[in-house]
Amino acid sequence: xxxxxxxxxxxxAVRFVLPDVRLPARLVAGTTIFVSTVVQxxxxxxLGTVISAAITAYVPASAFARLLPRAPVVSVPIAGAAGIVxxxxxxxxxxxxxxxxxxxxxxxxxxxxLLAAPAINPVVLVATAVAFPGHPMMVVGRFVxxxxxxxxxxxxxxxxxxxxxxxxxxAGAEDRARVRVFVxxxxxxxxxxxxxxxxxxxxxxxxxxxxxPRALGVVAGHQVLxxxxxxxxxxxxxxxxxxxxxxxxxxxQFSLTARLVFLVVGPLVDVKLFAMQAGTFGRRFAVRFxxxxxxxxxxxxxxLGSVLL
Amino acid sequence: MRRHVEAVLLLLVGGTxxxxxxxxxxxxxxxxxxxxxxVCSGVVLIAVGAGSFARIRRDHAHGGPVGWLLLVPILLILxxxxxxxxxxxxxxxxxxxxxxxxxxxxxxxxxxxxxTLTDYAARALYGHxxxxxxxxxxxxxxxxxxxxGQEYLTRMVITCCAADARPVKVRMAGxxxxxxxxxxxLSVIGRYDSHTDADPLNTNRIPYLDVLxxxxxxxxxxxxx
Numbered sequence: 327x328x329x330x331x332x333x334x335x336x337x338x339a340v341r342f343v344l345p346d347v348r349l350p351a352r353l354v355a356g357t358t359i360f361v362s363t364v365v366q367x368x369x370x371x372x373l374g375t376v377i378s379a380a381i382t383a384y385v386p387a388s389a390f391a392r393l394l395p396r397a398p399v400v401s402v403p404i405a406g407a408a409g410i411v412x413x414x415x416x417x418x419x420x421x422x423x424x425x426x427x428x429x430x431x432x433x434x435x436x437x438x439x440l441l442a443a444p445a446i447n448p449v450v451l452v453a454t455a456v457a458f459p460g461h462p463m464m465v466v467g468r469f470v471x472x473x474x475x476x477x478x479x480x481x482x483x484x485x486x487x488x489x490x491x492x493x494x495x496x497a498g499a500e501d502r503a504r505v506r507v508f509v510x511x512x513x514x515x516x517x518x519x520x521x522x523x524x525x526x527x528x529x530x531x532x533x534x535x536x537x538x539p540r541a542l543g544v545v546a547g548h549q550v551l552x553x554x555x556x557x558x559x560x561x562x563x564x565x566x567x568x569x570x571x572x573x574x575x576x577x578x579q580f581s582l583t584a585r586l587v588f589l590v591v592g593p594l595v596d597v598k599l600f601a602m603q604a605g606t607f608g609r610r611f612a613v614r615f616x617x618x619x620x621x622x623x624x625x626x627x628x629x630l631g632s633v634l635l
Numbered sequence: 636m637r638r639h640v641e642a643v644l645l646l647l648v649g650g651t652x653x654x655x656x657x658x659x660x661x662x663x664x665x666x667x668x669x670x671x672x673x674v675c676s677g678v679v680l681i682a683v684g685a686g687s688f689a690r691i692r693r694d695h696a697h698g699g700p701v702g703w704l705l706l707v708p709i710l711l712i713l714x715x716x717x718x719x720x721x722x723x724x725x726x727x728x729x730x731x732x733x734x735x736x737x738x739x740x741x742x743x744x745x746x747x748x749x750x751t752l753t754d755y756a757a758r759a760l761y762g763h764x765x766x767x768x769x770x771x772x773x774x775x776x777x778x779x780x781x782x783x784g785q786e787y788l789t790r791m792v793i794t795c796c797a798a799d800a801r802p803v804k805v806r807m808a809g810x811x812x813x814x815x816x817x818x819x820x821l822s823v824i825g826r827y828d829s830h831t832d833a834d835p836l837n838t839n840r841i842p843y844l845d846v847l848x849x850x851x852x853x854x855x856x857x858x859x860x
Contacts, residue, residue, distance in 0.1 A: 358797050360717075362720075362797035365661065365708075366795050369672040369675065372679050406713065453794070456736075509683055513641050517644055572801070573801065574732075576729065576731030576801045578837055594821065605701060625847065
């Protein structure tokens, strides 16, 4: 508490003492991107955390067991498709998934939900349709490829996943009054995932201002390289899934297939998401899960793109 | 991290979000439509922070020190609020104008007709200027420079936040404001010019505007389109 007070007093002092210094444009743009990413993501993080805390405090563990089919192979696509109901971007789905895991939802199904939710909800699909007028297949391709990639990851977890890799966050608070559990869970989750959001946003800002803009144009003409380049770019830029369609639409030097890969990879795996997953489910999980997701998402996007577009 | 420290952090974050909306500063970072969401989440954060001072029977959530990082964006916003992404962003990505879905609405009846850069560029590129042909238009944006002698009037367009900002560029011909510094904001009155250029960054077309007159203006409170 004293540390916090000291930091705040120091900040106020700096505010009045510091003269106007001119910083390099790159650094200034970096801080803008950093602050913008945090400000944009916070409402969705709050929404996700409130839903998550409500599940922890009010929904009994048996409820999900009854809703999901017994056979894990079937529960994966159902949980993935359930992602349609969570509006918003990546930041909200991490805390909700952690609450689902806590309530006994099988990890394979919960992970399918985690990946599918930010990519296939109506807000994102409408944004894609608006960004690509005249290309309805972009919307179809995005929906199918994202859901498929999420299911494949769920099934892969069934086959290869080990319980010890995934840290299931435990509920921290116990109290007879559920509202107090709710508030305690909210408080703790918000501070923790807020911290990881800050790490993610800072990485985005650094990478976004360092990648040279012309480097992309060189590979745009090449079929395979352009797909790879946009897959990597999606993971690096970490644009919100509601906005990425508009960013992709502006990259007209690339083929539609390469841009579909950008839209499929981005919401499933990116720097910001990696930081939040590592913080919530453990680093050992994230370093295995994120690269696998990247390969699966890029491959599904490329295949769907070459079939549909 | 102690419970009370977490609570104070949440009060700070919530307060900062509400302050950003109250002062209009949030427009440098996100869309105007985010205002209600930011206020709502600010209220929730403050409520959770304040509610955390109530007694709880068992509360053994021990997180790492990662939550302290929340102070970084908060202090940045309160002490040294980052500016808009204008010039730096405009130099990094190609012009972005997507084909409009419906037909063009009639121009505003005032003379000159005020248009957004996006609207002007779409009418010029996809409507071949047919809705602009005889009219004087009023555009507002900032100056960016390409190769020597190429001056553009530019505006950043955002969908979610300034991290996804991309420029819309209009090449200025005619009475070009050559003496102005890049990133100066201008209000320009001009006529449609049927030339186009290819943006070297993404080969998208950049429409021309025949500049009749211009004047320097202050950066608008809503910097993005």
